[in-house]
Amino acid sequence: MSEDFGFFLLLMSNGILIGLMYSLIALGFVLVYKATDAINFAQGEFVMFAGFVAAGALMVWGVPLWIAVTLALALMIAFGFVLERVMLRKLIGRPVISVVMATIGLAAILRGIGPFVIFSGTKPLPLPIPDEPFTLGPFFLPPIQLLGAGVSLAFLAGFGWFFLKSRKGIAMRAVADNQQVAMAMGIDVERYFGVAWAMTGIVSALGGVLWGNMLGVDVNLALVGFKVFPVVILGGLDSIPGAIIGGLIVGIVENIAAGYVDPHVGGGTKDFAPYVLMILALMIRPYGIFGKRIIERI
Amino acid sequence: MIHRECGVLKTTYEADMALYPLPIARWTVAALAVLFFLVIPLTLHEYFLSVANLVWIAVIGALGLNILVGYTGQVSIGHGAFMSVGAYTAANLANRLGAPWPVTLVAGGLMAALVGAVVGIPSLRIKGLYLAIATLAGQLIIEWTINHVTFISGGVQASIEVARPRLGSMVLNTQRDMYYFLLVFVVLAIVGTLNLMRSRIGRAFIAIRDQDIAAEIIGINIFRYKLLAFAISSFYAGVTGVLYTYFLGIANYEQFQIGVSIDYLAMIIIGGLGSVLGSIFGAIFVTLLPIVIRYAMEAFGGVFFEPQTVLNLIPNLRLMMFGTLIIVFLIVEPEGLNRLWRNIRSYFRVWPFAY
Numbered sequence: 025m026s027e028d029f030g031f032f033l034l035l036m037s038n039g040i041l042i043g044l045m046y047s048l049i050a051l052g053f054v055l056v057y058k059a060t061d062a063i064n065f066a067q068g069e070f071v072m073f074a075g076f077v078a079a080g081a082l083m084v085w086g087v088p089l090w091i092a093v094t095l096a097l098a099l100m101i102a103f104g105f106v107l108e109r110v111m112l113r114k115l116i117g118r119p120v121i122s123v124v125m126a127t128i129g130l131a132a133i134l135r136g137i138g139p140f141v142i143f144s145g146t147k148p149l150p151l152p153i154p155d156e157p158f159t160l161g162p163f164f165l166p167p168i169q170l171l172g173a174g175v176s177l178a179f180l181a182g183f184g185w186f187f188l189k190s191r192k193g194i195a196m197r198a199v200a201d202n203q204q205v206a207m208a209m210g211i212d213v214e215r216y217f218g219v220a221w222a223m224t225g226i227v228s229a230l231g232g233v234l235w236g237n238m239l240g241v242d243v244n245l246a247l248v249g250f251k252v253f254p255v256v257i258l259g260g261l262d263s264i265p266g267a268i269i270g271g272l273i274v275g276i277v278e279n280i281a282a283g284y285v286d287p288h289v290g291g292g293t294k295d296f297a298p299y300v301l302m303i304l305a306l307m308i309r310p311y312g313i314f315g316k317r318i319i320e321r322i
Numbered sequence: 323m324i325h326r327e328c329g330v331l332k333t334t335y336e337a338d339m340a341l342y343p344l345p346i347a348r349w350t351v352a353a354l355a356v357l358f359f360l361v362i363p364l365t366l367h368e369y370f371l372s373v374a375n376l377v378w379i380a381v382i383g384a385l386g387l388n389i390l391v392g393y394t395g396q397v398s399i400g401h402g403a404f405m406s407v408g409a410y411t412a413a414n415l416a417n418r419l420g421a422p423w424p425v426t427l428v429a430g431g432l433m434a435a436l437v438g439a440v441v442g443i444p445s446l447r448i449k450g451l452y453l454a455i456a457t458l459a460g461q462l463i464i465e466w467t468i469n470h471v472t473f474i475s476g477g478v479q480a481s482i483e484v485a486r487p488r489l490g491s492m493v494l495n496t497q498r499d500m501y502y503f504l505l506v507f508v509v510l511a512i513v514g515t516l517n518l519m520r521s522r523i524g525r526a527f528i529a530i531r532d533q534d535i536a537a538e539i540i541g542i543n544i545f546r547y548k549l550l551a552f553a554i555s556s557f558y559a560g561v562t563g564v565l566y567t568y569f570l571g572i573a574n575y576e577q578f579q580i581g582v583s584i585d586y587l588a589m590i591i592i593g594g595l596g597s598v599l600g601s602i603f604g605a606i607f608v609t610l611l612p613i614v615i616r617y618a619m620e621a622f623g624g625v626f627f628e629p630q631t632v633l634n635l636i637p638n639l640r641l642m643m644f645g646t647l648i649i650v651f652l653i654v655e656p657e658g659l660n661r662l663w664r665n666i667r668s669y670f671r672v673w674p675f676a677y
Contacts, residue, residue, distance in 0.1 A: 120450035129648030136641030299459040
């Protein structure tokens with residue numbers, strides 16, 4: 025095996041692992057869009073805020089890790105329900121820009137409230153896992169990313185079961201498919217909107233803990249959210265497998281681009297390449313690989 | 323001469339479209355002109371004039387964005403980047419070719435219009451949310467390009483110094499000079515927007531916003547008018563970028579990041595979508611908000627917090643207030659400050675008689 029090919033494999037494996045971690049965050053976005061047709065521009069801030077809660081509990085108040093994670097989970101679930109009740113329910117039936125701007129406003133609030141209430145500056149979020157990456161032939165696997173990829177796949181399996189088999193999941197699919205018919209069948213549509221936001225809260229809480237461990241918790245953790253858009257556009261806005269596939273594509277593309285292009289242009293390709301890919305996807309197949317083909321044409 | 327109407331009493335389209343609906347409108351405009359051209363610049367301190375200058379710059383940008391979002395109904399989260407296109411075009415022209423400000427201003431605007439129209443091309447196939455994400459991609463790609471192509475950004479820290487604009491032999495050095503300089507463009511932008519919306523183009527924009535399929539059926543070329551909306555709006559953005567560059571004396575991409583795009587969207591939402599007056603109100607409001615918060619915190623923050631923490635809290639407080647205001651306006655008063663103003667006015671129009 026030549027050295028070049030080894031480098032390529034290394035980039036691929038890193039891309040797959042980081043891509044699955046992107047998928048985890050994108051899942052939160054997809055869940056909300058699927059059930060409620062609302063676009064969450066604050067997904068990165070959800071993750072950041074969960075990270076702030078977990079890191080604050082762990083480092084500032086000094087509680088054990090499991091309590092910190094539980095606290096983050098509980099808070100994000102409650103936050104999801106409250107948010108749906110006080111903000112998004114009032115915006116049903118408004119133009120797209122209203123929901124977009126409302127979640128952008130929410131993003132600003134979360135960016136302010138984390139450092140304002142919990143702590144300012146950067147805090148680490150240590151997890152009881154080794155720091156040293158496993159080396160396996162040409163591969164170089166950081167444990168946190170393995171854990172993240174595992175959590176992401178577990179969520180895919182979990183949500184897959186939930187939507188296909190469970191009663192609540194089937195009800196949610198009905199809501200996503202046609203709200204009025206779902207209502208006529210006796211499904212409490214508004215409650216399921218709340219459930220969707222709470223599920224986003226769960227995903228964001230775990231995303232916050234994992235990404236917080238990897239990058240450290242500060243306001244810049246929210247920048248992860250910018251990766252969500254290429255992922256969901258590529259995979260399809262309302263498709264859960266799409267979030268995983270999109271995450272893998274974005275992870276691989278950005279690592280390959282960074283590995284081969286960065287030396288020539290002086291860095292930053294990582295943030296740039298997924299968006300170029302996304303523009304291409306928007307031009308060719310705006311509804312994504314797995315998305316519903318309901319894009320409105322003129 | 324100073325009477326007002328007590329309802330909608332117009333009987334012709336000409337009367338409905340008139341720039342001055344009543345004689346009193348002329349007097350109002352004259353009074354405002356005296357206020358803004360004489361009273362404010364001659365009485366206020368330099369610092370307040372610099373704040374006023376920031377407001378004027380924001381007014382032009384907000385008007386431009388409102389043409390696109392408020393009147394044509396196309397979302398753009400890329401206006402900060404369009405401003406940076408104008409800013410860097412002007413800075414490069416001024417520094418490399420020694421171009422005077424009229425040239426850089428027009429060139430910056432046109433360059434931004436071109437880039438904006440290119441970013442707007444996807445709007446033909448996609449709309450709403452997808453367009454928002456596409457323009458977001460435009461913002462990030464333009465940011466990256468400016469930051470990484472040294473031919474544009476001048477290399478070190480991606481910032482280019484620009485000399486102050488000159489009028490003949492006079493250099494516009496003080497804030498008061500800049501105030502007059504900017505105010506001229508504000509007046510041009512306001513009159514330009516008002517007239518644009520009275521014209522065939524403006525009516526086409528509004529038709530596309532209200533019902534695009536119907537607009538196409540009555541013979542509006544959607545392709546052309548959507549791109550035109552992007553181009554005009556980006557032209558305003560480019561001019562805003564050039565003026566801001568002259569105001570700061572430096573072109574720096576950090577002044578035009580995604581946060582700026584969001585600030586301008588907030589201006590038109592808080593002010594009122596699809597209204598000229600709303601753009602002005604929103605620009606004033608959003609520009610003054612952080613300044614007022616800083617004053618308030620410096621004055622009263624010490625009561626609750628340590629002096630050192632107060633300084634750290636100000637930017638966070640600003641973000642929280644900003645986000646809360648956007649959400650509150652969206653939920654409670656989607657038509658923004660402009661609607662509040664109209665409500666107050668129509669209340670006093672027939673006051674003290676209820677009907």
